[in-house]
Amino acid sequence: MIAVSILNRLIMAAVTLFGVAVIVFVLLRVVPGDPIAMMIAPGASPADIAALRAKYGLDLSLTAQFGVWIEAVLIGDFGTSISLRRDVLELLLSRLPATLELAFAALIVAMLIGGTVAVIGTLFRRTSLEPAIDTTNGVLLAVPDFVWALALVLMLGVFIPVFPLSGRIDPTLSIDFVTPFYLLESLVRFRFDVFFDVAAHIVMPVLALALPLATVITRILKETLLEAMVQDYVLLARLKGMSETRLVLQEALRNAVGPALSLTGVQFTFLVGGTVIVERIFAYPGIGNMAIDAVINRDLPLIQGLVLVFGSIFIVINLAVDLLAAALNPRLCHG
Amino acid sequence: MTENLLTVANLSAVSDREDGVPVLRDVDLTLRPGEVRGLVGESGAGKSTIAKAILGILPRTVRITGGRIDFKGRDLLVMKPRDLRNIMGSEIALIPQDPQTALNPARRIGFQLADGLRLKRGMSAKIAEARALQLLADVQIRDPDRIMKSYPHQLSGGMRQRVLIAAAFAVDPQLVVADEPTTALDVTVQKEILRLIRRMQEAHGTGVLFVTHDLGIVAQICDSVTLLYAGKVIEEGPVRDVLETPQHNYTKALIAAGPRYDRPDAGLEPVPEAVFRELRQEIGID
Ligand SMILES: Nc1ncnc2c1ncn2[C@@H]1O[C@H](COP(=O)(O)OP(=O)(O)O)[C@@H](O)[C@H]1O
Ligand SMILES: [Mg+2]
Numbered sequence: 001m002i003a004v005s006i007l008n009r010l011i012m013a014a015v016t017l018f019g020v021a022v023i024v025f026v027l028l029r030v031v032p033g034d035p036i037a038m039m040i041a042p043g044a045s046p047a048d049i050a051a052l053r054a055k056y057g058l059d060l061s062l063t064a065q066f067g068v069w070i071e072a073v074l075i076g077d078f079g080t081s082i083s084l085r086r087d088v089l090e091l092l093l094s095r096l097p098a099t100l101e102l103a104f105a106a107l108i109v110a111m112l113i114g115g116t117v118a119v120i121g122t123l124f125r126r127t128s129l130e131p132a133i134d135t136t137n138g139v140l141l142a143v144p145d146f147v148w149a150l151a152l153v154l155m156l157g158v159f160i161p162v163f164p165l166s167g168r169i170d171p172t173l174s175i176d177f178v179t180p181f182y183l184l185e186s187l188v189r190f191r192f193d194v195f196f197d198v199a200a201h202i203v204m205p206v207l208a209l210a211l212p213l214a215t216v217i218t219r220i221l222k223e224t225l226l227e228a229m230v231q232d233y234v235l236l237a238r239l240k241g242m243s244e245t246r247l248v249l250q251e252a253l254r255n256a257v258g259p260a261l262s263l264t265g266v267q268f269t270f271l272v273g274g275t276v277i278v279e280r281i282f283a284y285p286g287i288g289n290m291a292i293d294a295v296i297n298r299d300l301p302l303i304q305g306l307v308l309v310f311g312s313i314f315i316v317i318n319l320a321v322d323l324l325a326a327a328l329n330p331r332l333c334h335g
Numbered sequence: 336m337t338e339n340l341l342t343v344a345n346l347s348a349v350s351d352r353e354d355g356v357p358v359l360r361d362v363d364l365t366l367r368p369g370e371v372r373g374l375v376g377e378s379g380a381g382k383s384t385i386a387k388a389i390l391g392i393l394p395r396t397v398r399i400t401g402g403r404i405d406f407k408g409r410d411l412l413v414m415k416p417r418d419l420r421n422i423m424g425s426e427i428a429l430i431p432q433d434p435q436t437a438l439n440p441a442r443r444i445g446f447q448l449a450d451g452l453r454l455k456r457g458m459s460a461k462i463a464e465a466r467a468l469q470l471l472a473d474v475q476i477r478d479p480d481r482i483m484k485s486y487p488h489q490l491s492g493g494m495r496q497r498v499l500i501a502a503a504f505a506v507d508p509q510l511v512v513a514d515e516p517t518t519a520l521d522v523t524v525q526k527e528i529l530r531l532i533r534r535m536q537e538a539h540g541t542g543v544l545f546v547t548h549d550l551g552i553v554a555q556i557c558d559s560v561t562l563l564y565a566g567k568v569i570e571e572g573p574v575r576d577v578l579e580t581p582q583h584n585y586t587k588a589l590i591a592a593g594p595r596y597d598r599p600d601a602g603l604e605p606v607p608e609a610v611f612r613e614l615r616q617e618i619g620i621d
Binding site: 254 | 420429450
């Protein structure tokens with residue numbers, strides 16, 4: 001049952017990715033701008049330019065170019081970055097972990113903040129705290145990630161400079177990472193000096209990405225929690241003398257998280273998209289930051305690779321969310 | 336004459352949702368230990384309001400304006416919240432109307448059944464589980480081991496109601512309030528559930544306030560009956576007396592409207608409009 005539906009999803013994922021590949025490929029070729037023009041030395045002869053075009057396969061027809069590219073991608077060859085002159089796959093793999101750490105840290109922080117505020121709002125329903133929480137959350141709901149980023153830079157980077165403004169790690173720290181997951185690796189290796197430095201660097205970009213999602217989670221989760229709190233089973237549990245906190249956490253929460261969870265899945269893809277601008281603001285060396293450079297330089301192979309990576313992330317997220325929802329809902333996993 | 340387990344006296348309430356419309360008008364009602372009293376009336380008569388008032392779970396929009404609810408001689412309406420919490424779910428338990436919504440869909444039956452035992456009787460998880468297993472057998476559930484591990488959606492409505500009955504009687508309460516416990520069930524299941532409630536009630540010597548809109552059910556399970564209309568007690572007494580020699584025209588009309596308690600195949604005449612007019616005049620509503 002579950003295996004079949006996962007297989008279905010994987011086939012759908014492959015189809016989706018192929019669609020994404022086609023669209024980005026065509027789009028990149030119809031948008032004006034010439035990558036070769038960005039890389040030639042002034043005064044290059046037409047013959048030199050033609051040679052370069054041939055080298056990157058840009059002299060072929062559109063369909064032929066696509067065929068060459070897709071065929072190569074299928075065997076793991078994403079081509080060579082035009083601007084960085086390095087293997088695209090290698091570039092992606094070296095930068096992706098930084099973005100993954102950032103995005104997942106932001107996701108966890110968003111769920112913690114959003115969930116906690118929703119639970120507090122539910123516990124204090126019909127008190128004066130509730131409208132205060134609702135109003136504040138309603139206003140913050142409209143604040144996008146890059147505004148949070150700029151506000152955080154001003155508050156925690158400039159006025160009260162507690163966190164470093166840019167980068168991922170203090171370059172003077174001596175540690176040879178064996179994996180590109182700095183945050184995880186330093187923690188696992190008990191290098192707390194390094195861990196705290198990496199954590200300090202990631203705090204502001206994480207918050208900038210997490211806070212918009214947290215407000216969404218709070219909004220929807222508090223609503224479903226309040227709905228669950230008036231259900232008969234909560235009433236019965238209250239009669240049995242269960243404390244209000246346990247009523248919310250044990251009785252209501254599991255029945256209320258469904259909608260918040262699926263929405264979090266959708267919003268998480270926006271969060272991953274948000275890494276592009278947020279990584280740029282904090283000069284954080286992930287694939288988002290790299291994407292902006294790739295676009296500026298019209299680095300077609302790199303952009304294509306990046307889009308496929310982002311597309312894959314979105315698909316994996318959606319799959320994970322569905323599986324998680326099934327795992328949490330006994331109706332779906334026990335006949 | 337034994338002392339009453341429950342005495343509701345002059346209980347009045349209004350609905351703040353509907354501009355202070357009276358919901359209960361000077362309601363009197365008594366229940367002796369081990370007695371099953373039917374609380375009957377058409378929809379909106381105020382039956383659930385009385386049940387909720389006893390349990391202390393009235394919605395905010397319903398306000399009690401007078402009267403008292405004595406449980407074992409102490410007025411629940413003026414009791415300290417702490418004492419109330421000790422009584423509710425322990426000495427007074429509820430069998431809810433809708434078994435669909437009264438069990439937590441995300442928790443296994445066994446845990447939900449053990450809640451009351453752990454929270455109200457201070458049992459350890461292990462002992463509560465053993466006791467829960469016994470309770471499921473008491474309510475005639477076959478294969479209680481499997482049911483303990485099941486989620487509510489895996490059980491039929493009748494099974495769920497059995498679980499809820501087991502949960503209500505688990506703590507051995509003196510008073511069980513049952514708010515239309517069979518209304519949401521199939522007719523065939525209804526009968527079994529009624530018999531089960533009666534059996535559990537007799538085995539535990541529990542007083543039951545049985546809310547229903549069905550005189551036929553009253554005839555089957557109750558010792559005494561209180562008939563409500565628009566929040567007012569119209570007639571009251573032992574079931575046999577009320578059903579065989581009804582005093583009020585409304586009661587007579589209801590019995591005629593049937594399905595008749597003694598002949599379920601007959602009846603079904605609507606209550607004449609004139610009877611309602613008389614009723615409203617008597618109560619003083621226009
Ligand atoms: N939540 C509520 N807020 C205000 N008034 C209510 C509420 N629920 C019910 N009422 C009022 O109480 C009256 C009696 O309702 P209820 O006790 O539920 O009747 P019954 O259980 O006999 O069908 C209703 O007619 C309605 O006017
Ligand atoms: Mg009712």
